[in-house]
Amino acid sequence: MSVPFSTPKDFALAYAERGWPVFPVYSVQKAVNEFVCACRNGAACQAPGKHPVWRLAPQGLKNASSDLAVVRAMFGGFGLKNNVAIATGSTSGIVVLDIDARHGGFEALAALEAKHGALPETLRFLTGGGGKHFVFQHPGGNIPNSAGKIGTGIDVRGDGGYIVAPPSRHVSGGTYKLDEGCSLDMSLAAAPAWLLGLMRQGGGNNGSLANKTAIAELARGQIPGGQRNTSITRLSGHLLAKRVASNVVLDLMLAFNDARCTPPLSAGEVARIVASIDHLSFTKLINRT
Ligand SMILES: [Zn+2]
Structure with a gap:
């Protein structure tokens, strides 16, 4: 050394x-x-x-x-x-x-x-x-x-x-x-x-209360154009951190995108966001779904 x-x-x-x-x-x-x-x-x-x-x-x-x-x-x-x-x-x-x-x-x-x-x-x-x-x-x-x-x-x-x-x-x-x-x-x-x-004694607390509240609000509201990427990034990051399988997260985010984002992103863009957070290659995720 x-x-x-x-x-x-x-x-x-x-x-x-x-x-x-x-x-x-x-x-x-x-x-x-x-x-x-x-x-x-x-x-x-x-x-x-x-x-x-x-x-x-x-x-x-x-x-x-x-x-x-x-x-x-x-x-x-x-x-x-x-x-x-x-x-x-x-x-x-x-x-x-x-x-x-x-x-x-x-x-x-x-x-x-x-x-x-x-x-x-x-x-x-x-x-x-x-x-x-x-x-x-x-x-x-x-x-x-x-x-x-x-x-x-x-x-x-x-x-x-x-x-x-x-x-x-x-x-x-x-x-x-x-x-x-x-x-x-x-x-x-x-x-x-x-x-x-x-x-x-510290187990089971991986997120602050403020973060949980922000996620809950995110899941309820309408998402305008400038916030779509960030919102989908945060929500999928939250779900992936809870060990929800990435193909399930992708399905949820596609539904979220259609229901809440105005206008919705393309399905490909949603898949790319989820894949980039899941640290899997885009191709790999697509092949799994
Ligand atoms: Zn980064």
Whole structure:
């Protein structure tokens, strides 16, 4: 680890060498006055810089690998500028506390530490958006993913989850980095017992109340021309995240498109939106339906 490295491929290989499976997610690119997702949805993307590159990881997290040859292939060539995601949970042996600065995560963490004691020294990543990832050893058993459950602005990335990691670019324009005093080969601390207790209780909350309300409103109203793509993207993303099969999501979105979008998009455009979120190739989805 003494050789300086900086590219997504270098970092991806370093993570893989620790036995952490990685896969490419879309980066962000400069639009006129802002950064937008490098995927085809651009500014309409609901997870800019954070979702799998379907050409390279068609099954997303399932394609995560720590096989160095596979990682070299995923991050070489066309993958050169993609963001790097690390699979969390028992597959990698890590759990991550994800602190979101914009939603008061640092204040909530300070309150937890005041009550229970400070977090131990461990690997930390600074997210490009002002947040921080604390990487801990996986304790065994099941650690569910959760959002805002153990504290406002605090998410847990455990089994079946992933994090975006250095040297990825954040939609704010910033870059994910190692926190001061951290190195990629440093050993990980075990999460303290109080934190594990909170993490284990955290299952079943993968979306905020605000998000659920927005989805419910979306499903009711009429969708004007400028919002059709975004609305179908959000609704299908919501359903796919709930593990509804992609051919069912496509059928639902085609019906939604006809009933609510004025005027409706073409069926092909709806299929392309669903396919781009499901990280499956367009052809593959069409062949399945
Ligand atoms: Zn995107």
